[in-house]
Amino acid sequence: MIPYVELLAYTQINPDLDTTKFPLYDVLDLIEYSGRWDYGPKSLTKMGNRGIIQRWIGSGEESMVEMGHAVIFIQCSRVVSHEIVRHRLASFQQESQRYVDYSAEAPEDFFLDIGEPEAMASNVAALETYNRLIAGGEKKQIARYVLPNATRVRMVMGANFREWRHILKLRMHTSAQPEMQIVAHGIHDKLLAKFPEAFEDIKPYLEAGERAVR
Numbered sequence: 001m002i003p004y005v006e007l008l009a010y011t012q013i014n015p016d017l018d019t020t021k022f023p024l025y026d027v028l029d030l031i032e033y034s035g036r037w038d039y040g041p042k043s044l045t046k047m048g049n050r051g052i053i054q055r056w057i058g059s060g061e062e063s064m065v066e067m068g069h070a071v072i073f074i075q076c077s078r079v080v081s082h083e084i085v086r087h088r089l090a091s092f093q094q095e096s097q098r099y100v101d102y103s104a105e106a107p108e109d110f111f112l113d114i115g116e117p118e119a120m121a122s123n124v125a126a127l128e129t130y131n132r133l134i135a136g137g138e139k140k141q142i143a144r145y146v147l148p149n150a151t152r153v154r155m156v157m158g159a160n161f162r163e164w165r166h167i168l169k170l171r172m173h174t175s176a177q178p179e180m181q182i183v184a185h186g187i188h189d190k191l192l193a194k195f196p197e198a199f200e201d202i203k204p205y206l207e208a209g210e211r212a213v214r
């Protein structure tokens with residue numbers, strides 16, 4: 001298994017909006033528009049200058065960035081899922097080891113390979129024990145106790161842009177778990193590509209080629 005992320009959804013403008021009255025075409029317009037209301041109608045006549053979003057961020061004003069929301073699919077190990085759910089302002093839904101039967105899984109798809117043959121052998125042995133328990137009639141919610149931290153988790157995580165910015169600053173840092181850094185850099189790549197003015201000040205610590213699990 002390799003860590004993997006995808007941008008599933010993000011804030012869209014009401015397609016029926018009267019744009020002669022509300023000149024909004026995408027989420028970055030919405031952020032700019034919301035922030036400009038601080039300064040009243042005169043500022044709204046200057047719509048279309050998204051550079052102001054980074055100026056607000058640079059001066060510590062981020063509440064308008066909360067108007068954007070993004071939902072990300074994440075595939076990672078149980079190590080990283082355990083860490084990422086600590087971000088309390090985000091919303092989560094994740095695959096349940098209580099309901100899903102993993103006995104047909106191939107070890108290379110089911111475990112993060114940290115490059116230590118001894119570790120993968122231990123994971124394979126754990127999966128074999130899991131399979132024996134399931135074959136013996138044990139419930140999935142009980143058999144799962146033998147699964148290791150390297151076990152694959154798939155989840156959907158949603159947060160507003162301000163919270164994503166907070167998460168990315170913490171989790172892209174070189175002090176974060178190496179796999180977490182990969183996940184966070186992947187999320188940043190996706191968000192930066194779509195919403196540059198909301199994420200361009202958050203600088204990657206790792207080049208794309210350096211993003212290995214260890």
Ligand SMILES: Cc1cc2nc3c(=O)[nH]c(=O)nc-3n(C[C@H](O)[C@H](O)[C@H](O)COP(=O)(O)OP(=O)(O)OC[C@H]3O[C@@H](n4cnc5c(N)ncnc54)[C@H](O)[C@@H]3O)c2cc1C
Pocket residue numbers: 086087088089090163166167170171175176177
């Ligand atoms: C490198 C690294 C190492 C870590 N190591 C450990 C560890 O060893 N052990 C451990 O237990 N955790 C560890 N953590 C997790 C860490 O303690 C936080 O739980 C996690 O980063 C979430 O941070 P947060 O509370 O800022 O974020 P979020 O939950 O994303 O909240 C965002 C912000 O909202 C505000 N906020 C949210 N909830 C409240 C609240 N109830 N009251 C007031 N303000 C609130 C705060 O300003 C907060 O910063 C580690 C995190 C990192 C990045």
